Amino acid sequence: MSKRRPYVRSMDGWWKKNPFYVEYMIHESTALFVAAYAFTLLVGLVRLGQGEVAWNGWLEAMKSPLSLICHVVFLLAIMYHTYTWFKIMPITLPPIIVGGKKVGPEVITGSGLLAAVVASVFMLGLVWRIAQ
Amino acid sequence: MKAGLKRSNAPIFWSLFGAGGMFSALFGPVLVFITGIAVPLSLMLPSETMSYPKMLAFAQNFIGKGFILAVISLFLWFAAHRIFHSLHEIGIHAGLGAKLICYGSAFVATVVSAVVLLGLGF
DSSP states (O other), X not given: OOOOOOOOOOOTTGGXXXXXXXXXXXXXXXXXXXXXXXXXXXXXXHHHHHOHHHHHXXXXXXXXXXXXXXXXXHHHHHHHHHHHHHHHXXXXXXXXXXXXXXXXXXXXXXXXXXXXXXHHHHHHHHHHHHHO | OOOSOOOOSHHHXXXXXXXXXXXXXXXXXXXXXXXXXXXXXXXXXXXXXXXXXXXXXXXXSHHHHHHHHIXXXXXXXXXXXXXXXXXXXXXXXXXXXXXXXHHHHHHHHHHHHHHHHHHTOO
């Protein structure tokens, strides 16, 4: 039938041509690490449900060098997710008006990052208190 | 004949994405640090922090159950939505199969978590 072979532009590496798109792809890919961490916890929860021996096996696996390296990577990736999540928030939120003035993007990003620091310190402190 | 527009399901998935994105932005790093680095290395926190009796008690507590379910399911709903919408960027046509894999895994993980948490009792 048709001999037409329409030209389809390749999508290979389009995002490498512009630093803005490189950053975009990096921050979008942090979702993979969030998913990997959630699956790690899901396995832990299933092992907890299977009893003490299974749970201790999971705890032991968490001490392996591979797991520690993975968690350092998760930590860096998810911290980057935190940073970009609040950096983009001024664009994703509807405009917030306080006292007749629109709240500036740096205020929104700053409050978000501050909230993340407070949440982290609070969580660590709470777990530390319970562990004593 | 049916008149009117079909209701979109997008707000549901977008809400789960938003909630999971916010929750993981606020608590993701500290949780990774606690469960994956501090406790395994006994760094800042004793290794018994996550001992079987303590974790069982946490998972049997009403608030603990809610927290565990929220972390696992919301993190995955967030990731599923973001990964699904990024497929187009790497040249994969995001069809029904991709949708089922992304949102399906988040759904299955949510159900599995809920079943285990209920099974652990109160």
